[in-house]
Each structure stands twice: as C-alpha cells, then as structure tokens.
Amino acid sequence: xxxxxxxxxxxxxxxxxxxxxxxxxxxxxxxxxxxxxxxxxxxxxxxxxxxxxxxxxxxxxxxxxxxxxxxxxxxxxxxxxxxxxxxxxxxxxxxxxxxxxxxxxxxxxxxxxxxxxxxxxxxxxxxxxxxxxxxxxxxxxxxxxxxxxxxxxxxxxxxxxxxxxxxxxxxxxxxxxxxxxxxxxxxxxxxxxxxxxxxxxxxxxxxxxxxxxxxxxxxxxxxxxxxxxxxxxxxxxxxxxxxxxxxxxxxxxxxxxxxxxxxxxxxxxxxxxxxxxxxxxxxxxxxxxxxxxxxxxxxxxxxxxxxxxxxxxxxxxxxxxxxxxxxxxxxxxxxxxxxxxxxxxxxxxxxxxxxxxxxxxxxxxxxxxxxxxxxxxxxxxxxxxxxxxxxxxxxxxxxxxxxxxxxxxxxxxxxxxxxxxxxxxxxxxxx
Numbered sequence: 498x499x500x501x502x503x504x505x506x507x508x509x510x511x512x513x514x515x516x517x518x519x520x521x522x523x524x525x526x527x528x529x530x531x532x533x534x535x536x537x538x539x540x541x542x543x544x545x546x547x548x549x550x551x552x553x554x555x556x557x558x559x560x561x562x563x564x565x566x567x568x569x570x571x572x573x574x575x576x577x578x579x580x581x582x583x584x585x586x587x588x589x590x591x592x593x594x595x596x597x598x599x600x601x602x603x604x605x606x607x608x609x610x611x612x613x614x615x616x617x618x619x620x621x622x623x624x625x626x627x628x629x630x631x632x633x634x635x636x637x638x639x640x641x642x643x644x645x646x647x648x649x650x651x652x653x654x655x656x657x658x659x660x661x662x663x664x665x666x667x668x669x670x671x672x673x674x675x676x677x678x679x680x681x682x683x684x685x686x687x688x689x690x691x692x693x694x695x696x697x698x699x700x701x702x703x704x705x706x707x708x709x710x711x712x713x714x715x716x717x718x719x720x721x722x723x724x725x726x727x728x729x730x731x732x733x734x735x736x737x738x739x740x741x742x743x744x745x746x747x748x749x750x751x752x753x754x755x756x757x758x759x760x761x762x763x764x765x766x767x768x769x770x771x772x773x774x775x776x777x778x779x780x781x782x783x784x785x786x787x788x789x790x791x792x793x794x795x796x797x798x799x800x801x802x803x804x805x806x807x808x809x810x811x812x813x814x815x816x817x818x819x820x821x822x823x824x825x826x827x828x829x830x831x832x833x834x835x836x837x838x839x840x841x842x843x844x845x846x847x848x849x850x851x852x853x854x855x856x857x858x859x860x861x862x863x864x865x866x867x868x869x870x871x872x873x874x875x876x877x878x879x880x881x882x883x884x885x886x887x888x889x890x891x892x893x894x895x896x897x898x899x900x901x902x903x904x905x906x907x908x909x910x911x912x913x914x915x916x917x918x919x920x921x922x923x924x925x926x927x928x
C-alpha cells in the first residue's frame with residue numbers, strides 16, 4: 498500500500514508568474530517529456546475574461562469583497578501539489594481510474610478550501626509521476642486568529658472588529674493543526690486508491706527539481722569514469738581476442754605440417770613394410786587426433802570470446818546512448834577538460850571537481866596562450882559555467898567571469914604594476 502503526497506507552498510507578491518509558466522508549460526522543464534505534454538489538462542474552468550492562472554488569482558481577490566488593503570508582500574495564493582507513490586499512481590492510470598482520481602481531488606479541494614477559492618487545478622502527465630498543481634486563494638471570514646489569541650491573553654478590548662469580515666489570510670489557512678488535518682482528510686479521500694497517510698513526524702522530504710538536477714550534475718563525474726573504464730575493458734577484450742586468433746592460426750599451421758609429415762611417413766612405411774615406420778605412423782596419427790581435439794576446443798573458446806565481446810560492445814553502446822541522452826553536456830565539457838589538462842596543467846582531481854560543475858579555488862601561476870605568459874592569483878575560483886549566449890555550450894570562468902576576460906584583466910593589472918600605459922597613435926604604440 499502506497500502513500501499520499503501533498504505539499505503546500507506560499508506565493509507572495511502581486512504575481513506568481515514563474516510558477517504559472519511552469520504549470521501552464523510556457524517554460525518546459527528538462528525532466529518533462531514533450532511528447533506527453535498534450536495530455537496535461539486544466540481541471541477548473543476560469544471565469545469569463547480570465548485566460549490563465551495568474552489572472553484567476555487576481556480575479557478572485559478583486560471580486561471577493563475584501564475591504565482591507567492588501568500589502569505588496571502579502572501571500573496571494575497557496576500552491577498545493579497532490580499525488581501519490583509512483584507505483585500506485587501508475588496503477589491508477591493503467592486501470593483507467595485517473596479521471597475518477599482527478600474528480601475526487603477536486604471535490605476534496607472544494608470541500609476543504611471552498612469552490613470559489615480553488616481558482617486553478619492542472620493535471621501534469623508529462624513528468625515521472627502523474628500529479629495535480631492546485632492553486633487556492635486564502636479568502637477567510639471572521640476575526641484573525643492572532644487577534645483572538647491576543648484578546649484571550651489581554652482580556653476584553655475596547656473595540657471589536659466585525660467577526661464576519663472577509664479577509665485574505667494564509668496564516669489562518671496554514672496553521673500547524675490544519676495542515677495535520679489536511680493530511681488526515683486527504684488520506685481518507687485517497688484510501689479507495691490504495692494510498693495512506695505518511696508516518697507522522699517523518700523526516701522524509703520531497704526532492705525539488707533544483708536538487709534533482711544538482712544530483713545529476715554530481716553523478717556526471719562518475720558516469721565519465723565508468724565510460725572510460727568500459728572503453729579500457731573493450732580494448733583489453735579486443736586485444737585478447739586478437740591474441741587468441743593468432744594462436745589458433747599458428748596451431749592450425751603446425752597441425753597441417755604434422756599431418757603432411759605423417760602422410761609421407763605412412764606412405765614410405767607402406768612401401769617398405771617396416772614395423773618401426775608403422776609404429777611412428779601410429780604415433781603421428783595419435784598426435785594429429787590430439788591436435789584436432791585441441792583445435793576444436795580453441796574454436797569453441799573463440800566463439801565464446803566473440804559472443805562476450807559482442808555483449809560488451811552492445812552494453813557499451815547502450816551506456817553511451819544513455820550518457821548522450823541524459824547528459825548531453827558531457828560532449829561540450831570535453832574541450833574544456835583538454836584545455837585544463839594541457840594548457841592550465843590542472844590535476845585530474847581538480848578536473849573531476851570542475852566536471853561536477855563545482856567551483857574550485859586555486860592559487861598559483863596560470864598560463865595565458867593569448868599573452869604567452871603566466872599570471873599569479875590567490876584564491877581564484879575556477880568553474881565550468883553554461884554559456885548564456887550559446888545554448889548547450891559551456892565555458893571556463895574565473896570568479897564568475899570568462900577565462901579570456903579574466904586573463905585580460907590580469908594583463909592590465911600587470912602593465913599598470915610596471916607603470917606601462919598604452920596610447921593609440923598614427924605611427925603605433927607609445928610607452
């Protein structure tokens with residue numbers, strides 16, 4: 498039996514456009530399958546004149562009848578992600594119960610937060626596990642929860658606000674007690690799908706998209722090491738196979754020579770009729786039989802080695818395909834790796850850390866091909882950064898600026914330290 502998955506997040510400010518773009522797929526994340534994006538759908542109809550999630554949030558706040566001014570940093574909406582354990586959600590989908598699951602989630606949202614307050618609910622089918630992004634505007638009625646506690650602590654107040662006032666207050670909706678109750682109620686609604694409430698007080702946390710990509714980047718170095726190991730094993734297998742084939746050729750040649758000699762001896766023996774020649778002929782025939790058996794075993798061994806070689810090549814090809822599919826930036830990092838190894842003379846350990854897209858602080862003298870000299874630096878933070886001007890490409894940066902620009906700054910500092918200034922004149926440079 499699997500577990501429910503329910504997450505709450507506050508959306509502050511006048512717009513939540515970044516999350517809206519993600520939910521409505523105006524920006525497609527890397528972990529989404531674009532061929533399945535067409536299966537995503539909006540479960541809540543927008544009011545007349547409203548075309549997107551952000552507009553629906555503003556429309557609900559504008560038409561709710563709120564009298565009090567809303568501050569710029571006030572929470573305008575609550576983001577809720579509803580799902581379950583991957584295996585159980587795939588079972589719901591395979592059994593054709595996904596529409597029923599969506600309807601039950603929508604009923605739970607309406608019952609818990611109000612139909613008018615549930616302004617958006619989008620089913621995502623193009624990621625690993627089907628899930629719903631719901632948006633709730635925290636419109637409540639009555640006196641603020643904190644004001645009630647203050648009244649109980651200080652006694653009767655001289656002025657009492659209206660208890661039926663309409664307010665925008667996420668704090669009243671997301672109290673610790675209510676959050677616990679939301680998990681309990683949602684688990685009851687999802688019990689029919691084999692989903693139950695998680696363990697109370699569990700330290701398990703949802704893996705965010707950003708953390709997912711950080712983990713992938715950390716694994717890049719390990720993948721490259723595995724690829725190199727596979728290449729080495731493949732070369733060793735090919736070398737061993739060549740040696741075996743060469744040995745078999747030699748054995749066959751020797752066997753042919755021996756057979757020819759035995760035939761000659763047999764012919765001479767038959768002509769002469771000598772007992773000694775007959776015995777030698779039988780010995781040669783026995784030796785030929787042994788060589789034939791050995792040759793058969795060698796041929797069987799060759800077939801076995803060729804089969805293992807083909808299997809390793811197939812696995813290696815599949816591994817390379819996966820690396821190119823899920824880590825397309827690996828090819829882009831290879832030129833940077835060669836430059837760091839051959840020009841900057843970085844150690845393998847430093848290059849491995851850079852391939853994990855980490856910043857590595859170094860000190861020492863660094864060679865610039867442009868100026869044909871070395872520049873000294875203390876605590877320079879080297880890193881591989883994505884080139885914003887060229888999608889999918891990377892470049893070497895030092896202290897968050899491109900390496901070429903950093904070398905030019907160091908050259909400028911070096912000239913200034915020597916008191917050298919350059920001025921453009923018609924007949925060249927002036928020092």
